[in-house]
Structure formats: C-alpha cells, structure tokens
Amino acid sequence: SxxxxxxxxxxxxxxxxxxxxxxxxxxxxxxxxxxxxxxxxxxxxxxxxxxxxxxxxxxxxxxxxxxxxxxxxxxxxxxxxxxxxxxxxxxxxxxxxxxxxxxxxxxxxxxxxxxxxxxxxxxxxxxxxxDTAAPVYEPCGLHALRLGLLTTGPVSPDIAETFAHLTHAIAGSGGTIVLPETSALLSSPDFRDQVLTTPSVTPSLAYGQVADTPGLHVMETPTEHWVETP
Incomplete structure (x- = not known):
C-alpha cells in the first residue's frame, strides 16, 4: 500500500x-x-x-x-x-x-x-x-525489490556469505541492492569474493541519490553513524 x-x-x-x-x-x-x-x-x-x-x-x-x-x-x-x-x-x-x-x-x-x-x-x-481509483495488486518477482543492506559491528563469515547469496539473487533478477560504502560487508572476503569483481570499491551513488538503474550499488557515506547512514 x-x-x-x-x-x-x-x-x-x-x-x-x-x-x-x-x-x-x-x-x-x-x-x-x-x-x-x-x-x-x-x-x-x-x-x-x-x-x-x-x-x-x-x-x-x-x-x-x-x-x-x-x-x-x-x-x-x-x-x-x-x-x-x-x-x-x-x-x-x-x-x-x-x-x-x-x-x-x-x-x-x-x-x-x-x-x-x-x-x-x-x-x-x-x-x-x-480522482484516484483503488489500487490493483498483483504478484511480482525479485526484480521489483529495492533493498538496502545495513550492518552494525563485525560481520561473521556465515552472515557475510548469506548476504552475498541474497545480493546475487536479487541483483541477478533485476532488482536493486544498495550498500553504504562504510559497510563491513565490503571488507569481508566472504562477501567480496562472491559479489565484487574488483578489489577496490568506488561509490556508484552520491549520498541520498536515487538508484536509477538496477543491480548492486554502493552509496557514498560521509560518516559511520547509524542514523546518518542513507
């Protein structure tokens, strides 16, 4: 709704x-x-x-x-x-x-x-x-998902691997995943090796920017404060 x-x-x-x-x-x-x-x-x-x-x-x-x-x-x-x-x-x-x-x-x-x-x-x-009619609901696939992944504190290998599988499933189906550039997942080998194709990560989104294209995005994040993470 x-x-x-x-x-x-x-x-x-x-x-x-x-x-x-x-x-x-x-x-x-x-x-x-x-x-x-x-x-x-x-x-x-x-x-x-x-x-x-x-x-x-x-x-x-x-x-x-x-x-x-x-x-x-x-x-x-x-x-x-x-x-x-x-x-x-x-x-x-x-x-x-x-x-x-x-x-x-x-x-x-x-x-x-x-x-x-x-x-x-x-x-x-x-x-x-x-002037608005009642909405019509219909089922949709993973391509319709826009998901932000937030973590706090150290991330265990099992959790990092689980998030890697989730990222593959959604982004691979045409959905959107956004990570803050300060995410511990980006420094975890269990996530990086399965998801990223390059050793260095450059933000694809400015802070607060809307992702116009599907896939995996990394958002610029000036601080590590939980409330200020977009």
Whole structure:
C-alpha cells in the first residue's frame, strides 16, 4: 500500500506539517482508503542550511523520500523564509527529471497562516484522492525489490556469505541492492569474493541519490553513524 507524505522544506514548517498530517490521516487515511496512512517527515534542516555539499545532500535526501515508490501523493510545505523554499525544491525536482506539477505545494506564510494552509492541504489531498481509483495488486518477482543492506559491528563469515547469496539473487533478477560504502560487508572476503569483481570499491551513488538503474550499488557515506547512514 502507498502513503501520503507532507514534506516540510525546513525545520520551521516541520511541526506544522506533522499536525496537518495527523489530522489528514484520521480523515483520509486507513484501510478503506487509497492511502494506508498520511505522514509528515519533520527534520532539522533547511533553515540557514549552508551551500555546497551540505545543501546538495539535504536536497537529494528529502526529494528521495518524496519520489519514493511508496509515496502516492506528496505535498511540500514551506514556512516561507527558509533558503530551501518551495521554488528551490521545484528547481531540484526539475533537475531530477520530475514534474513539479505532480506534487502539491503550500506555504505557511504565503497561504495566510496555519489555519489557511491546513485547509489548503486538506483540499489538495481530498481532490487528489477523489480522482484516484483503488489500487490493483498483483504478484511480482525479485526484480521489483529495492533493498538496502545495513550492518552494525563485525560481520561473521556465515552472515557475510548469506548476504552475498541474497545480493546475487536479487541483483541477478533485476532488482536493486544498495550498500553504504562504510559497510563491513565490503571488507569481508566472504562477501567480496562472491559479489565484487574488483578489489577496490568506488561509490556508484552520491549520498541520498536515487538508484536509477538496477543491480548492486554502493552509496557514498560521509560518516559511520547509524542514523546518518542513507
């Protein structure tokens, strides 16, 4: 099942997005809806975010959530004074090859405050759902899987070999596997010798980048912190 997502473009609109999402989930989400639930993604970024690599990582990460296959409808909510406002996000979507008109857009300041922007979000999701038929479910194979493999601490040979078999099965069937470049699997001979064709590993994805092609990918990971692993 798919979800509805309210994506705040900065810290400043995060709690408002959460309040709106909680309200919408009661009204429009659930087992009898096209959307299993409606959620927000509050975060601590966007307001005064620095330029360069930090800004690029933030944009890729946020828009990766927005364009995830599990998101049926996504609405971006700006506060109005942040650097990464709605126009910024729309430009980033266009660079990714996505149509900004496929998403909803709202602004706490420009739309007239919390009550007004809540009403706008309510109307946008209600209209989107009114024009959408119930989903049709059908079986699919391993080619439809997109799986991230995360490990913490040392990896035993048996576990490394199991992950190697899993990677072969999914990637070999046309699915997608993503590993962080700090993964202990990449330094385990029991994984490397079965999966990799070269002794050195170069990331094929930037931090937060969406994998556009199937197969095995290694994602750039600046830190080893579990929470910051994409």
């Amino acid at each position: 798919q979800i509805g997502l309210l994506l705040p473009t900065s810290l400043c609109s995060g709690q408002i997005a959460r309040l709106i999402a909680d309200r919408l989930d009661v009204k429009l989400g659930g087992p009898n809806s096209v959307l299993s639930r409606i959620v927000a993604l509050p975060h601590t970024e966007g307001c005064g975010v620095s330029s360069g690599i930090s800004e690029a990582m933030y944009a890729r990460t946020m828009l990766g959530y927005l364009t995830h296959p599990l998101v049926k409808f996504g609405l971006l909510l700006e506060h109005g004074c942040e650097k990464t406002h709605n126009d910024y996000m729309a430009n980033q979507l266009e660079r990714m090859g996505c149509d900004p008109q496929s998403f909803g857009w709202a602004s706490v300041q420009l739309d007239g405050g919390i009550d007004a922007v809540t009403a706008k979000a309510d109307a946008w999701f209600a209209n989107a759902l009114a």
